[in-house]
Amino acid sequence: MNNRNDDQKHPLVVIHNITTLTTKQIETYCKKYDKNIRCFRKKNRNNHQYIHVLFSSIITATNFLNDRPHFIENCRINTSLVSEPLYGSKFVCVQIDKYASITEDNLYEYTSKNFGCVLNCVLYKSRNYAFIEFSQLNDAHRALASSNQKLNGYLIQYCPRNNSSKILPLLPLTRLIHIGNFLNKDQEKLQFYFSNLKNFTIHKNCYGQTYILGLFDINDSIKLLFKRPFCLNGRVLNISIDNDDKLTECDNYLLVRNVPYRLNDYNLLEYFSQYGRILNCFRYGQTNAYRIQYRDKISLNKVLEFNRIHVIKSVQVQIEREQN
Incomplete structure (x- = not known):
């Protein structure tokens, strides 16, 4: 109970996306709302930097949060009360293709333009998703009702954000x-x-x-x-x-040894295709060995059972099953 009262008396705000900003710049900006603030720059265990801002009253902290989004030196920052849960009806999860060239600012601008005022936008690139907090509930509902959204040519999907820490990964597109x-x-x-x-x-x-x-x-x-x-x-x-x-x-690889350079890929592909469908056929670097991948084990076993010595254009080659 005492902790909750302390949060009301001296609310603590966390600010993210501050890597290009100094503590002094953030402190100067926040003092426009509360001259008695105190700032503490911190790092989490993943070396991610953030700043805690201790406001002198809930009124000044609320005024600060009501003016979101904030931009300091043209850098958009993510802000919220430390005591606030990061889920609810105004929060949306965005699932993103793992290879998409999308930045946090790209996503923020796209979502703001298409659905409405965004208070926070946090991208977890390594996990292929982002969290977005909308100012209005209707804007969040419109985002959730949308489909086939594309950003920079890649599909993105807006999903409900609940109090679960489990995020279902988006299948790679x-x-x-x-x-x-x-x-x-x-x-x-x-x-x-x-x-x-x-x-x-x-x-x-x-x-x-x-x-x-x-x-x-x-x-x-x-x-x-x-x-x-x-x-x-x-x-x-x-x-x-x-x-x-x-x-x-499938790892149905055949190793072909003693292959001179006068035999090329086509020669081996044409010869060994008589035993089954070949997917890949290539020389190991600058060696005299070839690696041939069959589509199925039946074809691989067929060529191995036929003979371990084969003659291609008057050249004897040796074959064996490649060991992983």
Whole structure:
């Protein structure tokens, strides 16, 4: 009971989104509402900075909160009473695609423009969601009733925010695809071969070989994986789900040894396809070994049971099941 009375006498306000602001700047701004405030800059266990502002009365604190949103040096700050629960009918949870290029200010501006006055907007990028506090209940209801909202080309979804700490993660709307056996000269034709590619970055592996990480809508990525293998300029592109997605494909890999450089991707793809559908076929760096991925274990077992020595264009190669 005493704690509650203390909150009424000396209300404590927490201010977030203050990394570019000094304590002095915030103190000067808040003193427009209460000359007797005290400010304390703090960090939580995740090294996130915030400021506690101790007001001298509930009246001055209420006046400060009623004037939200606040901007200090063109920086929007999130403010609330420490004693206030961060849930209720005016609070909305926004679920965001994990690869979306969306900032807290982007989301604040979009929501304010389309639904009404936003008091607070806190983005948890690593968790793929944000919390928004509306000034008016009707604005929150309009946001919740909306559908197919897009920000910077990515879908966002407004959901009710209750007192539960459990947030259901939004299913990824995009998927990161690894495209290997790729040359820089292929970049011009990339959009032609993969018309649904949203964005991509170019990388090099430990062998110095170039590969790309491409972003696809989840439905397009599924179609892409089913269409394998992909051949480009005499090579078979190595296409798989990137490891960052924590999604695993079948591991039906065949290791082919003693493959000279006069045999190329097409030669091996054509020969080993007689045993079943091949998804990927590529050389291990600068070695004499190839890695072939079959679509199913039946095909892999079929080629292994046939013979461990195969002849391709008068060249003997050895095969074995790749051990994980």
